[in-house]
Amino acid sequence: MLHVKELTLNIPDTTKPRVVIIGGGFGGVNLAKNLSGKEFQVVMFDRQNYHGFWPLLYQVATAGLEPDAIAEPLRKMFDEEYEDFHFRQVKVTGVHPETKTVSTLVGDLPYDFLVIATGTKSNYFGNEQIKQYSFPLKQIPDALNLRSQLLQCFEQANMIKDPEVRQSLLNFVIVGGGPTGVELAGALAEMRKHVLPSDYPGMDFSRMNIYLVEGLDRVLPPMSPESSQTTKEYLEEVGINIKLNTLVESYDGKVVTFKGGEQIKTQTLIWAAGVSGAQIQGLPPEASDRGRYLVNTFNQIIGFPEIFAIGDIAFMKTEKYPRGHPGVAQPAIQQGKHLAKNLRHIIRREPLEPFEYFDKGSLAIIGRNRAVADLPKNKHLKGFIAWMAWLFVHVYYLIGFRNKLVVLTNWLYKFVTYENSTRLIIRPYIRKDDIAGQEFVRKQADLD
Amino acid sequence: MLHVKELTLNIPDTTKPRVVIIGGGFGGVNLAKNLSGKEFQVVMFDRQNYHGFWPLLYQVATAGLEPDAIAEPLRKMFDEEYEDFHFRQVKVTGVHPETKTVSTLVGDLPYDFLVIATGTKSNYFGNEQIKQYSFPLKQIPDALNLRSQLLQCFEQANMIKDPEVRQSLLNFVIVGGGPTGVELAGALAEMRKHVLPSDYPGMDFSRMNIYLVEGLDRVLPPMSPESSQTTKEYLEEVGINIKLNTLVESYDGKVVTFKGGEQIKTQTLIWAAGVSGAQIQGLPPEASDRGRYLVNTFNQIIGFPEIFAIGDIAFMKTEKYPRGHPGVAQPAIQQGKHLAKNLRHIIRREPLEPFEYFDKGSLAIIGRNRAVADLPKNKHLKGFIAWMAWLFVHVYYLIGFRNKLVVLTNWLYKFVTYENSTRLIIRPYIRKDDIAGQEFVRKQADLD
Known part of the structure; x- marks a missing residue:
């Protein structure tokens, strides 16, 4: 270059x-x-040279979809039909x-x-330490990196001497109870139930803890109180530890400390708390x-x-x-x-029209048959019907016919087999702290 | 970690x-x-934690398939059915x-x-300079890196001042006329014909040159002379510049020099010459x-x-x-x-049986309707029938039902639309020379 x-x-x-x-x-x-x-x-x-469909990014991070299925090259979207259009990366x-x-x-x-x-x-609210050690989930490389991190945690938990360190590999702390945090927690819980026990026959996955930490007093604060309540019940059903009214004080890559003093040892802090x-x-x-x-x-x-x-x-x-x-x-x-x-x-020197937002409603998914929807006129859906609505809406809005096909294929496959298929560890980038401290990843990658 | x-x-x-x-x-x-x-x-x-189906790796590099479609997690292949089996990454x-x-x-x-x-x-035959500057194609991260390189060359060729440097971005030199080199050259030629002109409407793709360089006197040396000859004709039909009996002397990231003195300016030298x-x-x-x-x-x-x-x-x-x-x-x-x-x-203290190789034949693909096959008993196929055989054999041997489905979906989509869909630029790793010299990639990636 x-x-x-x-x-x-x-x-x-x-x-x-x-x-x-x-x-x-x-x-x-x-x-x-x-x-x-x-x-x-x-x-x-x-x-970037692509348009990402970010509502499905958490599925890339949890090995449910390949990154190419949720993004469309911008040049493909704007082909020669678009006269005098110029893209520059x-x-x-x-x-x-x-x-x-x-x-x-x-x-x-x-x-x-x-x-x-x-x-x-x-947005790390000025906390450089959290920025350095936590895993964000905003871009495709973030999702690939988090996917590799999750899978490497299990690989290493399987090889660790010290039980306390093993536990820190099996503790996953998601900060932020918005849609990203909730959907990620749900997907991790499904992996824990269906995929991991058969991948790691000797390991006890009752020891794997998924924490969902939210600063406000309910999950999914942008949605209705009804949907928040349903979501909380769903999350508890699938075994998520929810911590409401809880703020993170610090995270040094090994221990997260909450305001108030409580601590959790974890190798993986996922930052979905703010933008x-x-x-x-x-x-x-x-x-x-x-x-x-x-x-x-x-x-x-x-x-x-x-x-x-x-x-x-x-x-x-x-x-x-x-x-x-x-x-x-x-x-x-x-x-x-x-x-x-x-x-x-x-x-054309015509008067401008003011923008008015038409709220089509909002949706969140926790897992199979578990989703919530807020519809206009204060209507709420949950369970199977909301789950079907979530699937339909996300395929409908996904850009690109090939992407729709590939995503449907993956979902159908997952529906039948309960498998998250794209479980490859491919580190998309080496973070600064990897170079400094992550000896294991570095040594493994060190080609002769 | x-x-x-x-x-x-x-x-x-x-x-x-x-x-x-x-x-x-x-x-x-x-x-x-x-x-x-x-x-x-x-x-x-x-x-790695996956088994790769390397015969399709060149399709990942040329944006035809997503990496997850050609690899299967080893733990998924060896699930709890395999008693006393232990995988360690x-x-x-x-x-x-x-x-x-x-x-x-x-x-x-x-x-x-x-x-x-x-x-x-x-195998770079001891040439450290070629190792540093060329693009290998052995692993999934290599393929993602090469894909990003190809696409970035077009993005940059579209923004370059100097016509001579533009030409060096549009010259692609593939070293090695074995199956990897031949299939990669064919796939690049298809992109040049069907995808790139609509992606870059202002650019003149008659200026894009694909060189295939082979040290011996024919392409596909492991196959029969008949198939080599057919392949050479196919490659010439799709506009590949074939250089036989040609060895690379040096490559400094900008100019490749062949033994004998001839030089080509190129930003992209793909090394498929030896292992x-x-x-x-x-x-x-x-x-x-x-x-x-x-x-x-x-x-x-x-x-x-x-x-x-x-x-x-x-x-x-x-x-x-x-x-x-x-x-x-x-x-x-x-x-x-x-x-x-x-x-x-x-x-069981029984006598051992000597191994005997059963040659089922070999196949190579150049493009749509253009493939060659050597069958046992010195039979050869070419054209449509060899192409169908190639497609069938590769789907048949691909591991994993989901992968078969996804690959078929992609191929069917490509067959109808002529599109290579997975044209995302995601750099899987930063090479040493990127850090030193590739200012553009680095500055683009430099998040605030």
């Missing part, structure tokens, strides 16, 4: 208004799909509203309209509120009528959503589609 | 003869499947025939019978011949009746195969099964 200085963005000049979209997630993709190349030149930047380094320019690792580009759709990143907006340098602090860009109902960032923010990075305060929209796919999808309409209005 | 000193192999004591198998490839797996836990205690060591560091002990990273284990089934590793046995320390040099263990027809290593070598690491000189058996799956599979029989003979 080349040095950065040899590269250039190489975007053709245009007389059409140029829309630059930063991020190929739910917001960015749905915006770009709805902008016509006849009216706009559309440029999309992303550090490059990191954006800054925004310069005064010159209407965006900077990337390989050069600058002027824009007419800039759309920030960068989503969120893990903050993945902001771009260059906008003043007044434009943000706790890491999200303040936008009006047209998704314009306050003070910057040509710069928009959509999805998780946008904070649109409305009467119904005084704390902004929930951080899930639907608001991003709907804002992306809606902004396409408003950009057309702008260039 | 833990420090090595905290671990131990933790294999139960036994009164049965203990067979220690090093390597979970075709040989090791077929041996273990045919040894009864009633008669033997079977211990298998592998650095650990690196073997040495053999001590005098004490009948094998050493691993986490401890020693006495054996009654030791079976070395470690296969091969890439050598992945030997274990501790046996005397007389027991080996150019990296393979010399074995008798019972697969016993010369001078060590309790140590066996099977598959690619074994060199069994016979009248029909004076240079050993071909380095493909079938001899390993057959030797594994056969050795199980002979180990039973040994403990």
